[in-house]
Amino acid sequence: xxxxxxxxxxxxxxxxxxxxxxxxxxxxxxxxxxxxxxxxxxxxxxxxxxxxxxxxxxxxxxxxxxxxxxxxxxxxxxxxxxxxxxxxxxxxxxxxxxxxxxxxxxxxxxxxxxxxxxxxxxxxxxxxxxxxxxxxxxxxxxxxxxxxxxxxxxxxxxxxxxxxxxxxxxxxxxxxxxxxxxxxxxxxxxxxxxxxxxxxxxxxxxxxxxxxxxxxxxxxxxxxxxxxxxxxxxxxxxxxxxxxxxxxxxxxxxxxxxxxxxxxxxxxxxxxxxxxxxxxxxxxxxxxxxxxxxxxxxxxxxxxxxxxxxxxxxxxxxxxxxxxxxxxxxxxxxxxxxxxxx
Numbered sequence: 001x002x003x004x005x006x007x008x009x010x011x012x013x014x015x016x017x018x019x020x021x022x023x024x025x026x027x028x029x030x031x032x033x034x035x036x037x038x039x040x041x042x043x044x045x046x047x048x049x050x051x052x053x054x055x056x057x058x059x060x061x062x063x064x065x066x067x068x069x070x071x072x073x074x075x076x077x078x079x080x081x082x083x084x085x086x087x088x089x090x091x092x093x094x095x096x097x098x099x100x101x102x103x104x105x106x107x108x109x110x111x112x113x114x115x116x117x118x119x120x121x122x123x124x125x126x127x128x129x130x131x132x133x134x135x136x137x138x139x140x141x142x143x144x145x146x147x148x149x150x151x152x153x154x155x156x157x158x159x160x161x162x163x164x165x166x167x168x169x170x171x172x173x174x175x176x177x178x179x180x181x182x183x184x185x186x187x188x189x190x191x192x193x194x195x196x197x198x199x200x201x202x203x204x205x206x207x208x209x210x211x212x213x214x215x216x217x218x219x220x221x222x223x224x225x226x227x228x229x230x231x232x233x234x235x236x237x238x239x240x241x242x243x244x245x246x247x248x249x250x251x252x253x254x255x256x257x258x259x260x261x262x263x264x265x266x267x268x269x270x271x272x273x274x275x276x277x278x279x280x281x282x283x284x285x286x287x288x289x290x291x292x293x294x295x296x297x298x299x300x301x302x303x304x305x306x307x308x309x310x311x312x313x314x315x316x317x318x319x320x321x322x323x324x325x326x327x328x329x330x331x332x333x334x335x336x337x338x339x340x341x342x
Contacts, residue, residue, distance in 0.1 A: 006047045008121055014043050020144040023121070065124040067092050067315065069101045070140070072109055073130045080168070080285060080304035081129050084150060087308030088127065095316055097124060104131070112139040120145065125315045132198045137161065146318035148311050152199035164318055165328040166311040170203035170284075171210065173300040173333040177254055177282045178211025180298075180335075184342040186251035186280060190223035192264055193256025197229040201256045204284060208254050223250045225264075233260055239267035249279065252341070258283035258290045258299055265293060265340070280341040286334070295339030307331050 012019040017036070025040045069085065089099040100123075102115040112135055114120075125146040131137060134153040140163075141147060147163035181189055189212065195205035205226075212219050225233075225242050232238045243249070255261035261283030265275055273279055275295055283290055286301025310329055317324060 006044075010047060011040060011044050014047065015039055023144050065097055066100045066122055067097050067125045067127060068118065068123045069099055069127050069129060070104055070115075070131060071101070071129040072104045072106070072132070074101070074103055080287075080302040080307070081150070083304030084129070084308040084311070087305045088312045091309055091312030092316065097316075104136070109133045109136050112136055125319055127311060127315060137163075146315055146322065148315040148318070150307065150311060154196045154199055154202045160326075162326065164311075164314045164326055166307055166314055167200065167330055168302045168307060169330040169333050170200050171207035173284065173335065174204050174207030174254060175211045175214065176335050177298070177300065178208060178217075179215055180337070181252045181254070181280055181282070181341060182211075182215040182217060184252075184280065187217065188220060188223060188248065188250040189217060189252045189254060190220075190225065190246075190250040191256070192225045192233075192253050192260050194229040194231075195226050195256070197256075204254075204256050220250075222247055234263045236263065236267035236270050239264060240271055243267065243271070249273075252280035252282070255281065255283050258285040258287045258297060261297055261299070261340075262289060262293055265297070276340055276342045282341060284333075286336055290336075291338070293340075298338045298341045299336050301334045301336050303331055303333070 008022045009019050012022045015022070017040070021036065022040055025037045069088075071081075085099075092099060102118055104115055107113075108115060120143060123145055125148070126140060126143075128137070128140065128147065128149040128151075130151065131140075131149070132151070132153045134155040137149070137153060141161065149161060149163055149165050150167055152161060152165065152167070178189065189208075191205060191208050193201055193204070195201055209219055211217075223246055225239070227233075227242075253261075253264060255264060261281050265281055268275060268279060268281070275281055281297065283297050283299040284302075286299050290297040290299045310331060314327060314329065
């Protein structure tokens, strides 16, 4: 019968230490007392595992291995994540790493479980895309594996994540849209999207409310469509039923992304309204679809390529310099003015 493969957990149990401490000793991440490291080395040799790398010496985590992309929803062509993943993968491959993609199920999110075949000992770093569970993010950050996030749970706006964070700028992009709508004559503006869905949606809501205040307009939540994200935003009849219950029709809608804006435009057209004559609409993302609808959608373009490049650099730096302070980086977004506004 073949011998069972010895794992870091086996070594940790034998030493009476945490697996994270053993992992740090093997991978050169963080500081481990010399006496503790010698004990780990001795026990690893006794168990037939092999010796950890010497502090500061090159190792498999620093010269190659796998980066795990964790996501609860794989990006599609309407998401900036497509260009992000392509650029991110290219950048890490130049440093000898390969990208492994793991899609997290709702059960795994709820139970804070890693996906099957996720081998912590062979993962040099983690990148999170479309992971909006605060508890799951906290679990990931506790693994002791270098991690960079591209978006966040809504709660992360008011709490510090124990990882690096590279994302798009949201607040100023929305502020510019509100300013333009106000200068085009809009007095009543509604917001479309679940402002508690994720960090970026939350920041866009902040930009929206700040924009109204800055430009002398009143927030009227009766003109907003902020139902939970799993609501049928792609159903024009559902959208129409909500719009018809509003006390008055707003002059414009600011949508949290292009997907929402495009479906909202379909509903408004079905109601016999003209865009932008009767009502103006804006989106966010800069997807290819935003240029193809009629009229073309005013939006804010997210630089997915640049975010991918910067995120890769942040993660590679974290692998080499585990004690470097965590950084939060927001990459400038770009307004794209089109025919959906006056």
